[in-house]
Amino acid sequence: MVTTVMVRSAKVHPMSSLGVRSTKQRTAVAAALAELDDFRSTQEIHEYLKDRGDSVGLTTVYRTLQALSAAGDVDVILREDGESVYRVCSTSHHHHLVCRQCGHTVEVEGPAVERWADSVSAANGFTSVSHTLEIFGLCSNCSH
């Protein structure tokens, strides 16, 4: 659950006092993410907020979701059609099982996969590695 939006020191340098502000829009986006369980696109979250009465400009929803994912507060993955979808996740390293039809998401862990990725990277002389791993399919509900 995410209650605070964007965490960063309010002051970086006495000369220019920069700060991230708490707004009703950011609170609304964070609340929507907390209520929604599955990966959702920016447009879906925007629509959700509109239906809910907490209308937020589409541009602001885009900006807020991007800031949240940059801060590591939400997970973002690319759907198979290339669209970005967001979800509040656990903080530990994990991957996802995502339903192509309804978006239903299950977090999965695979220590063996992590070790494999590290060893194959090392064997090929790669450093500073990171990886993406997502499984798409039809959840039991959507499998008919």
Next chain:
Amino acid sequence: MVTTVMVRSAKVHPMSSLGVRSTKQRTAVAAALAELDDFRSTQEIHEYLKDRGDSVGLTTVYRTLQALSAAGDVDVILREDGESVYRVCSTSHHHHLVCRQCGHTVEVEGPAVERWADSVSAANGFTSVSHTLEIFGLCSNCSH
């Protein structure tokens, strides 16, 4: 190296004789892919062909690359920005180790990972699953 573009039986039914034809455009796209070693976008391949003198319409390059990847003759992955990039790969199922600096790509296989993906999918009742797995890092050349 890809020399033939699109393989399919020329006749599926005597009523409607369907067939995939060999054209200079498809040959040119296949040749470009054979010459290029790393993942490239449709626009990059279109530009490459133009510079090379074998200009092919952008729409045709899009169609040809999509047909090639649908046929399994080339690999396609989504870049971080959601753009599709293509590359000639081996025919067996594999994944990639991609240098985020120079684009250098190494094909890797991980039977254990495949089994893990299948079992975790089945355990959660997912069907029709597919997965994406890419490792990004710095190749030995780019690691300083």
Next chain:
DNA sequence: TCTGAAATTGACAGTCATTTTCATTTAGCC
């Protein structure tokens, strides 16, 4: 070699997610 039906091409317009612009509003510090 000739012919014609079906496949292909490509210029152009359309779609749609995402970004940019910028005038207006707002949060937070005094």
Next chain:
DNA sequence: GGCTAAATGAAAATGACTGTCAATTTCAGA
């Protein structure tokens, strides 16, 4: 309350990709 940088959001722009369709090309059969 006043001030100012941060934030908002409506509207326009961007850019990857798709749809359309008239013109062109392939190739199987005559």
